[in-house]
Amino acid sequence: MQITLNSPLDMHLHLRDNEMLEVVAPLSAKNFAGAVVMPNLVPPVKTIEDVRNYKKRILKAINGENFNPYMTVFFHEELTRENLEELAWEILSIKLYPDWITTNSEGWAKDILSDKAKEVFKNMEELWIILNIHWETNDFVLDREKNFVPIYEKLAQEFPKLKIIMEHITTKESAELVQKYDNLYATITLHHLYITLNDVAWWMLEPHLFCKPIAKRPEDREALLKLALSWNPKVMFGSDSAPHPQNAKESAHCSAWVFTSPVALQLLAELFEKNNSLENLQKFVSDNAKNIYSLSTDGFNHLKNIPQKTITLEKKDFIIPEKYGEVVPFKAGEKISWSVV
Ligand SMILES: [Zn+2]
Numbered sequence: 001m002q003i004t005l006n007s008p009l010d011m012h013l014h015l016r017d018n019e020m021l022e023v024v025a026p027l028s029a030k031n032f033a034g035a036v037v038m039p040n041l042v043p044p045v046k047t048i049e050d051v052r053n054y055k056k057r058i059l060k061a062i063n064g065e066n067f068n069p070y071m072t073v074f075f076h077e078e079l080t081r082e083n084l085e086e087l088a089w090e091i092l093s094i095k096l097y098p099d100w101i102t103t104n105s106e107g108w109a110k111d112i113l114s115d116k117a118k119e120v121f122k123n124m125e126e127l128w129i130i131l132n133i134h135w136e137t138n139d140f141v142l143d144r145e146k147n148f149v150p151i152y153e154k155l156a157q158e159f160p161k162l163k164i165i166m167e168h169i170t171t172k173e174s175a176e177l178v179q180k181y182d183n184l185y186a187t188i189t190l191h192h193l194y195i196t197l198n199d200v201a202w203w204m205l206e207p208h209l210f211c212k213p214i215a216k217r218p219e220d221r222e223a224l225l226k227l228a229l230s231w232n233p234k235v236m237f238g239s240d241s242a243p244h245p246q247n248a249k250e251s252a253h254c255s256a257w258v259f260t261s262p263v264a265l266q267l268l269a270e271l272f273e274k275n276n277s278l279e280n281l282q283k284f285v286s287d288n289a290k291n292i293y294s295l296s297t298d299g300f301n302h303l304k305n306i307p308q309k310t311i312t313l314e315k316k317d318f319i320i321p322e323k324y325g326e327v328v329p330f331k332a333g334e335k336i337s338w339s340v341v
Pocket residue numbers: 012014038240
């Protein structure tokens with residue numbers, strides 16, 4: 001059995017920088033036609049120069065592979081109309097990480113709905129720039145995503161023409177909310193379709209499955225699966241694949257995030273086949289994203305261009321490598337039943 005995917009896209013990806021970029025960028029570029037590249041470097045990608053320079057480094061790392069890195073910048077309140085007009089020619093979207101995820105707990109709602117932030121949202125809405133949000137509060141870990149729902153509702157109502165992507169949704173509440181407003185969309189990762197909190201902390205702690213947002217309850221995973229496996233046009237694949245060296249994961253204060261990009265299509269094929277939905281995989285890994293981001297294969301606008309690329313997957317055993325460079329991938333060493341031809 002085989003399935004051929006046209007121009008698969010990863011709409012949420014971390015490529016990091018320097019040596020790590022050299023290791024992981026070619027792996028994504030091999031299996032995907034394009035990816036939305038997150039801006040959370042140290043220091044973050046904030047200006048048009050940062051975007052241009054980071055894109056150059058990515059293109060160098062992928063060494064001529066037919067792959068479009070869709071660039072993003074870090075949201076901040078100082079983004080002026082002029083900045084945004086200029087950035088609109090270089091980026092596909094703007095990524096907002098609420099400060100309170102890691103820093104002070106008070107005033108988080110004030111931050112995201114401040115007058116200055118609203119001014120930026122208004123300008124983005126008028127310039128058709130898409131907003132991506134890592135949406136968690138700083139509450140009890142299992143409630144962080146759920147408790148962000150009222151803020152999303154406010155944003156969706158106040159800026160009805162602003163396209164808002166709810167990043168890596170993990171709860172049944174998010175799965176419901178995305179369908180409630182026309183301007184809300186969502187990315188879903190591979191690992192949140194596979195794991196629950198039990199996989200992370202069942203008998204022994206599994207650091208390679210520790211991620212943010214943390215994997216949730218079985219009913220949450222079921223709700224995500226239902227959305228992904230159907231032809232629901234509001235959701236798309238975004239791996240949130242992020243590489244950390246083995247020693248940073250297998251340690252006290254283990255870093256969050258899971259590395260999935262080189263094995264994502266194989267594992268998605270396995271999951272969709274198991275659920276008798278293989279015919280919907282094309283929509284989840286490409287067509288929905290194309291519609292949501294108004295991407296095109298005609299090559300007219302480079303920023304929105306989807307490179308023509310076909311990836312054929314075959315039902316044939318594949319043993320996931322123990323490591324890619326120093327990075328341990330999702331399901332390392334396991335035998336799965338789909339491989340890339
Ligand atoms: Zn991410």
